[in-house]
Amino acid sequence: MPAADAPALHKGVLYALLAAALFGASTPFAKTLVGQVEPVMLAGLLYLGSGVGLLACFIVRAVVQRGRPDQHLPVALSAPDLPWLGGAIVAGGIAGPVLLMLGLRLMPASSASLLLNMEGVLTALLAWFVFKENFDRRILLGMLLIVAAGALLSWQQMPVAGAPWGAFAIVGACLCWAIDNNLTRKVSASDPLQIAAIKGLAAGAVNLVIALALGAALPAAARIGLAAAVGFCGYGLSLVMFVLALRHLGTARTGAYFSAAPFVGAALALPMLGEVPGAGFWIAAALMGAGLALHLTESHAHEHQHTALAHAHQHTHDAHHQHAHDAGWDGSEPHAHDHVHAPQRHAHQHYPDIHHRHEH
Numbered sequence: 001m002p003a004a005d006a007p008a009l010h011k012g013v014l015y016a017l018l019a020a021a022l023f024g025a026s027t028p029f030a031k032t033l034v035g036q037v038e039p040v041m042l043a044g045l046l047y048l049g050s051g052v053g054l055l056a057c058f059i060v061r062a063v064v065q066r067g068r069p070d071q072h073l074p075v076a077l078s079a080p081d082l083p084w085l086g087g088a089i090v091a092g093g094i095a096g097p098v099l100l101m102l103g104l105r106l107m108p109a110s111s112a113s114l115l116l117n118m119e120g121v122l123t124a125l126l127a128w129f130v131f132k133e134n135f136d137r138r139i140l141l142g143m144l145l146i147v148a149a150g151a152l153l154s155w156q157q158m159p160v161a162g163a164p165w166g167a168f169a170i171v172g173a174c175l176c177w178a179i180d181n182n183l184t185r186k187v188s189a190s191d192p193l194q195i196a197a198i199k200g201l202a203a204g205a206v207n208l209v210i211a212l213a214l215g216a217a218l219p220a221a222a223r224i225g226l227a228a229a230v231g232f233c234g235y236g237l238s239l240v241m242f243v244l245a246l247r248h249l250g251t252a253r254t255g256a257y258f259s260a261a262p263f264v265g266a267a268l269a270l271p272m273l274g275e276v277p278g279a280g281f282w283i284a285a286a287l288m289g290a291g292l293a294l295h296l297t298e299s300h301a302h303e304h305q306h307t308a309l310a311h312a313h314q315h316t317h318d319a320h321h322q323h324a325h326d327a328g329w330d331g332s333e334p335h336a337h338d339h340v341h342a343p344q345r346h347a348h349q350h351y352p353d354i355h356h357r358h359e360h
Helices: 004-029 037-066 081-106 110-116 118-129 137-153 165-186 192-213 219-249 251-258 262-272 278-294
Strands: 301-306 309-315 336-343 342-351
Touching: 004 219, 004 251, 004 262, 004 342, 037 081, 037 192, 037 219, 081 165, 081 192, 118 137, 118 165, 118 251, 137 251, 137 278, 165 192, 165 251, 219 251, 251 278
Parallel strands: none
Antiparallel strands: 301 342, 309 336
16 A cells, blocks of 8 residues: 555544544533523524634634635635535535424434434445445444444433334434435535535524524523534534545545444533443443444455546645646645546555545
């Protein structure tokens, strides 16, 4: 395996685990707001806090980087990216939360939590069978162990199952988020901060309007501030890390690592909320660890063909980026610009990242 490829592989895993940790850690904090803020209103405030916070970061970055050459700046979204991003926003930011709230009204929350583990499964199934990402038995087994761990964490005090329509709504929400994850992968080479800010602002504004239309009232300023802070960290920064992971790992593997989020939330809730773990928690921890270990020790290498490809993203001159530059380049890396990949055939370890979306 070329040495130049190793940092990108490790970086992708780190991004995915950071995304899971941020999102999982937000759950105990969001739980303190449940019952105090109407659910759809809370969803709107979380997403809006994410979008506004990331927009502020986007503006600050633009001011700091003013006057720098374009090739030193992240690649902005382009016109061909907009349909993919729009579909992701509609599916994951609007339809998903609405279906979730409908499901929560029709079935117990603990039952809904159990069904929410379907997101990882549906994300992987869409990635593997619709978007043609590669997988093998090791990756499949790792995914099953991670999903089983998440299901086990949700099983405690499981009441009688709710109405079928509630279950259908929850599974529908999971399908929406699975579609969102796969569509977002299509734009993952672009600026993740811009992507996450737009998704947060759009989803937050729509959910807030829906909540107000349903008669919900805005909570006190302190609760709005707390919801915004939780949304910025647990939804905004987490989504930025998730998009970066998609760029390096592909959808199914990113989704698998992200499935560690329930365990992170549960582990944080122990000291924060004074909860006492039962045997199920430790069994789930073992399953989660085994599943992550299978993914972390994955080795996927074979001879493969790169077809001609033209795109733009931040990169260094590794084995996949041996192109010429114009006179305006000052030699610094990483940098971003439109570049062309010539056809190439070679063998090395790789993930289904933005350069390895070939068939197997």
